[in-house]
Amino acid sequence: MTHATIRLGVIGAGAIGNIHMQTFQKVDGIDVVAVTDAYLPLAEQRAAEHGIEMVHASPQAMLEDSSIDAVVIGVPNSFHAALAIEALKQGKHVLLEKPMAIHSEAAREIVEEAERSGKILMMSHQMRWTGLSRALKQRVDNGDVGHIYNAKAGWIRKKGIPGWGSWFTRKDQSGGGPLIDIGVHMLDLSLYLMGNPKPISVYGSTYAEFGPKREGIGSWGTPNWDGYYDVEDLASALIKFDNGATLSLEVSWAAHAAFMSEEPFIHLMGTQGGVAIVGNDGKYVTHTETGIAESDITPLDGEEDRILMSRHFAECIREGKQPITSALSGYTNNRILDAIYESSRTGNEVKLNWN
Structure with missing residues (x-):
């Protein structure tokens, strides 16, 4: 069940993850409550900069946290598929950075898991x-x-x-x-x-x-x-x-x-x-x-493109509608x-x- 205010976690505290943290803080009805990174000191730094309440020790720990409704995945491409699939299995909605995966076989697995889970999988194509x-x-x-x-x-x-x-x-x-x-x-x-x-x-x-x-x-x-x-x-x-x-x-x-x-x-x-x-x-x-x-x-x-994109993600979660940049669009690109x-x-x- 999604909370009244969508609780969002960010996987990846580098440049792209930081942009997502900054952007979602400007979107009503969604709170960035958690961050994690392979280099934990960077995650801790972002948490301090943005007033984020939780730093998880690993992506898995974040995905197993039932208090989180949705995640942004902003990590190197080779980790996209495994993290997206696990997030969907754990009942999280997912905003996934491009490309969907490093090859189309992995992208297809993400699409199939999104269909099974009934959760939103949206690609981050701000252009x-x-x-x-x-x-x-x-x-x-x-x-x-x-x-x-x-x-x-x-x-x-x-x-x-x-x-x-x-x-x-x-x-x-x-x-x-x-x-x-x-x-x-x-x-x-x-x-x-x-x-x-x-x-x-x-x-x-x-x-x-x-x-x-x-x-x-x-x-x-x-x-x-x-x-x-x-x-x-x-x-x-x-x-x-x-x-x-x-x-x-x-x-x-x-x-x-x-x-x-x-x-x-x-x-x-x-x-x-x-x-x-x-x-x-x-x-x-x-x-x-x-x-x-x-x-x-x-x-x-x-408003700025990333704010509109992030707001669309929140609307899709609340209304259960397919995003404009759907899982199928990511698969087609791959x-x-x-x-x-x-x-x-x-x-x-x-x-x-x-x-």
Whole structure:
């Protein structure tokens, strides 16, 4: 039974976990009451900073605490599946950081446990909640774009490899490089804006031209020079859908990319018009009798994206409704990511079977 005020625990006290703690303290009807981390002094520090009443010695101890209704899981990717499944088994609602898992088999197990438990499993994809993303979705839903038959999305970082040698750059712990790190955000947002068509085939390639040479390193994360780098630093893919549409996806942590912005971008091309996001700017374009008409898209009013996302999580718990970023959306993303990596490994197109 969920308490009148939802009691929330945060697993992972690092940068992402800290953002969740700060955000949920701004959401009515939900209290951050517990935190844990593999490095307990950091959990204790966060508890002191945010006035959190409990520090659990381990994730398992938190999940076995019947006074907690829901948890945020913000830990390295390789731990997502086991913690999410155990949380659901212990009767907790879950807000799970992206990616859902390091591969789709583990993601499927999370989906199955969510279905068995009847609890909410929501993916943390805050980019769906920006004022600009919501404005584009409104234009699409209003029919201003028509049938979206082609899309292009990506995020090209030119010199931004995070935490060289740490879990970020180890495939067994992260699942991959920029594709599964920032690419999953662009993939998720593209599918959402396109109306969630079913992916049926994928062709992709990945490259590691900088990381193995300890080049292209950015400022995010803490390097471990005793570690190693066995993930990609650039990925490119073409995804085909059952409604005939295609999506091209390009992401990198490091690239010699002249004239390319480092801001995330999405271009949706439809039969009636087109919409695009580049960084914090949005555009709508359509043909007229005399030429081409372009207009700016104004972001919808509202609170900061993470606050809206966190409030949605609380509403789903109270009302028992499926979140916009459902467990199925996380699984679909993982299926596509796996297919891109497989296509790169084999050199062949990968067809997706959804039976």
